[in-house]
Amino acid sequence: MRLNEWINKKFVQxxxxxxxxxxxxxxxxxxxxxxxxxxxFFPPDYAPTGQLIEELVKQLGLQEVNVEVFTSQPxxxxxxxxxxxxxWIDRVRVQRSRTAQLWSGRIRGKAVNxxxxxxxxxxxxxxxxxxxxxxxxxxxxxxxxxxxxxAYLLFKLPYVCILYDLYPDIAIAxxxxxxRSWLASLWHTVNKQIWLKASGxxxxxxxxxxxxxxxxxxxxxKVAVIHSWANPDAIVPIPKEENWFAHEYGxxxxxxxxxxGNMGRCHDIDTMLEAAKQLQDxxxxxxxxxxxxxxEELIKEVxxxxxxxxxxxxxxxxxxxxxxxxxxxxxxxxxxxITEGLVVPSKFYSxxxxxxxxxxxxxxxxxxxxxxxxxxxxxxxxxGDGEGLAQFIxxxxxxxxxxxxxxxxxxxxxxSHFTPKVIAQQYxxxxxxxxxTNETMTVSQSNVK
Numbered sequence: 377m378r379l380n381e382w383i384n385k386k387f388v389q390x391x392x393x394x395x396x397x398x399x400x401x402x403x404x405x406x407x408x409x410x411x412x413x414x415x416x417f418f419p420p421d422y423a424p425t426g427q428l429i430e431e432l433v434k435q436l437g438l439q440e441v442n443v444e445v446f447t448s449q450p451x452x453x454x455x456x457x458x459x460x461x462x463x464w465i466d467r468v469r470v471q472r473s474r475t476a477q478l479w480s481g482r483i484r485g486k487a488v489n490x491x492x493x494x495x496x497x498x499x500x501x502x503x504x505x506x507x508x509x510x511x512x513x514x515x516x517x518x519x520x521x522x523x524x525x526x527a528y529l530l531f532k533l534p535y536v537c538i539l540y541d542l543y544p545d546i547a548i549a550x551x552x553x554x555x556r557s558w559l560a561s562l563w564h565t566v567n568k569q570i571w572l573k574a575s576g577x578x579x580x581x582x583x584x585x586x587x588x589x590x591x592x593x594x595x596x597x598k599v600a601v602i603h604s605w606a607n608p609d610a611i612v613p614i615p616k617e618e619n620w621f622a623h624e625y626g627x628x629x630x631x632x633x634x635x636x637g638n639m640g641r642c643h644d645i646d647t648m649l650e651a652a653k654q655l656q657d658x659x660x661x662x663x664x665x666x667x668x669x670x671x672e673e674l675i676k677e678v679x680x681x682x683x684x685x686x687x688x689x690x691x692x693x694x695x696x697x698x699x700x701x702x703x704x705x706x707x708x709x710x711x712x713x714i715t716e717g718l719v720v721p722s723k724f725y726s727x728x729x730x731x732x733x734x735x736x737x738x739x740x741x742x743x744x745x746x747x748x749x750x751x752x753x754x755x756x757x758x759x760g761d762g763e764g765l766a767q768f769i770x771x772x773x774x775x776x777x778x779x780x781x782x783x784x785x786x787x788x789x790x791x792s793h794f795t796p797k798v799i800a801q802q803y804x805x806x807x808x809x810x811x812x813t814n815e816t817m818t819v820s821q822s823n824v825k
Contacts, residue, residue: 408509408811409441409442409509409510409807409808409811410442410444410507410508410509410510411433411436411441411442411443411444411508411510411511411512411807412444412445412446412504412505412507412508412510412511412512413429413433413443413444413445413446413511413512413513413514414445414446414447414497414500414501414511414512414513414514414520414523414524415429415445415446415447415513415514415516415520416447416448416489416490416493416514416516416517416520417429417447417448417516418430418445418447418448418470418472419450419694420450420459421450421451422691422693422694423516424637424638424722424723425514425516425540425722426447426516427694428604428605428722429445429514430465431605431607431796432796432799432800432803433445433468434465434466434467434468434796435796435797435799435800436800436803436804436807437466437467437468438466438467439800439804441804441807443467443468443469444468444469444470444471444504444507444508445468445469445470445471446471446472446473446497446500446504447470447471447472447473448472448473448489448493448496449472449473449474451489459472460472461474471500473493473496473497473500474496487517489517490517490518490519490520491517491519493517493520494517494519494520494522494523497520497523498523498526501523501526501527505527505530505531505533508533509533509534509811510533510534510535510536510575510807510810510811511523511524511527511533511534511535511536512535512536512538512807513535513536513537513538514537514538514540515537515538515539515540515541515543516540518541518543519543521535521537521567521570521574522566522570524536524537524570524573524574525569525570525573525574528573529573534575534810534811534813535573535574535575535810536574536575536576536577536578536806536807536810537570537571537574537576537577537578538578539577539578539579539580539584539588540580540719540720541718541719542584542587542588542717542718542719543563544559544560544563544564545587545718546642546715546718546719547560548560549714549715549718550641550642550714550715564591567591567592568591568592571588571592571595571598572592572594572595574595574598575598575809575810575813576598576600576806576807576809576810577595577598577599577600578599578600578601578602578803578806579599579600579601579602580601580602580603580604580720581601581603581717581720581743582601582743583716583717583741583742583743584601584717584718584720585599585601586717587717587718600802600806602799602802602803602806603720603725603793603794603799604720604722604724604725604794604799605725605790605794605795605796605798605799606725606726606728606729606790606794606795607729607795607796608729608787608790608791608795610697610698610729611697611698611701611702611726611729611730612698612702612729612731613702613730613731613732613783613787614698614699614702614703616628616632616702616703616704616705619699619702619703620699621696621699621700621702621703622699622703625663625687625689625703627661627663627703627704629659630659630660630661631659631660631661631705631706631769631772631773632660632661632662632663632703632704632705632706633648633660633661633662633663633704633705633706633708633735633769634663634665634700634701634703634704634706634707634708634732635648635662635663635664635665635666635708635710636664636665636666636692636700636701636707636723636726636727637665637666637721637722637723638666638667638668639664639666639667639668639669639670639671639674640668640669640670641668641669641670641712641715642711642712642715642718642719643668643670643710643711643712643721644710644711644712644713644737644738644759645670645673645674645710646760646762647710647737647757647759647760647761647762647765648662648708648710648737648762648765649674649677649678649762650760650762650763650765650766651762651763651765651766651769652678652683652685652686653681653683653762654762654763654766655685655766655769655770656683656684656685658770658773659773660685660769660770660773661685661686661687662685662686662687663686663687663689663703663704664686664687664688664689665689665690665691665692665700666690666691667690667691671688675688697726701726701727701729701730701732702730702731702732704730704732705732705733705772705773705776705779706732706733706734706735706754706769706772706779707723707727707730707732707733707734707735707754708734708735708736708737709721709723709724709727709734709735709736709737709744710736710737710738711737711738711739711742711744712759713738713739713759716738716739716741716742717741721744724736724744724747725790725794727786728751728753728786728787728789728790728794729787729790730783730787731783731784731786731787732779732783732786733753733754733755733772733778733779733782733783733786734748734753734754734755734782734786735754735755735756735757735765735768735769736748736754736755736756736757737756737757737758737759737761737765738756738757738758738759739758739759740758742756744756750789751785751786751789751790752782752785752786752789753782753783753785753786753789754782754786755768
């Protein structure tokens with residue numbers, strides 16, 4: 377054997393051994409993860425954050441991660457306001473607090489419920505911290521990451537934060553809190569301490585990462601952008617002619633534009649209304665499913681204008697979603713310009729799964745524009761461009777084959793990038809890194825002593 381061949385063989389063998397050792401180390405870390413997930417919302421609640429967490433922990437359980445969820449009794453469920461205090465869902469242990477749900481439909485009531493749940497979560501932490509070697513805390517409610525910070529201070533327990541929404545930025549953007557108020561200043565200060573001590577931070581879009589880093593540049597290296605997702609095996613395209621939901625609400629023979637989800641202060645409803653006004657004399661129906669602060673305002677305006685092309689329905693049970701989400705010809709997603717980069721609409725991903733084209737209302741700088749372009753799955757419209765949205769709807773209503781191609785492309789885009797299995801692997805890497813880093817620090821500190 378020539379010398380060069382021998383050297384190359386040894387080099388390749390060395391690299392191969394390193395990769396194998398790294399894979400074995402990751403596998404051992406994966407098996408060693410004992411994860412506590414703290415989130416106020418979890419099924420049977422229909423809150424999207426809870427449903428996403430349920431799918432995530434199930435996937436992590438399948439990856440041999442030991443998972444325990446601490447959550448609250450349901451406040452937004454269809455069939456029951458009570459769920460078992462302790463139950464096993466697949467391989468995941470779920471424990472629920474006794475916190476009451478007070479005035480759940482009001483902002484003040486939601487805040488009180490959030491505080492009560494956070495106190496319960498702290499008591500849970502005091503009793504159960506030895507069962508875990510890492511925490512995963514969400515921003516449901518917004519101040520819940522404080523629990524992770526306390527876990528680190530008291531027990532040196534590492535934690536990872538999932539930032540679904542950025543507070544107090546949202547409250548400031550909506551005019552609820554003044555940018556120069558003591559509350560905003562305190563909230564920013566607390567956030568920085570939480571982020572600095574966190575072993576990992578997960579945000580849902582590149583724009584959210586930019587916001588975090590602008591507030592606290594020191595954490596740039598620990599912020600991971602991990603998108604939301606939808607399950608394409610649970611939401612499967614159903615032709616309207618075969619869809620009982622479309623038949624029940626008379627949508628089979630009308631081009632249907634669907635807005636499904638929260639119609640809150642962070643969403644642009646006015647642009648949809650303007651498009652509906654321009655299309656009121658055409659066989660096009662707007663269906664709004666869900667709730668939120670702007671829902672009643674929209675219903676009032678529709679009635680005052682005498683529009684007949686709107687149907688309003690409440691939130692639908694999880695078992696109904698595969699039918700309600702596919703009882704349309706176009707899915708509508710919107711983000712208000714003032715909250716761009718502060719919130720991420722999870723409905724975007726379920727709309728992709730439905731196999732229907734999307735119309736996304738957002739600002740020029742929104743990451744959603746890039747995603748729609750990459751997926752070739754619909755059109756994007758600036759806030760206030762009701763005329764452009766109306767023209768797009770009219771175009772698709774006259775050429776259904778174009779909509780079919782967009783819907784197929786969007787579903788394929790989801791299957792490639794945003795399924796529970798794909799996203800769970802990304803979360804798993806963040807958790808592995810956090811646990812490994814913490815173990816290394818612990819060993820180093822022991823050696824110093």
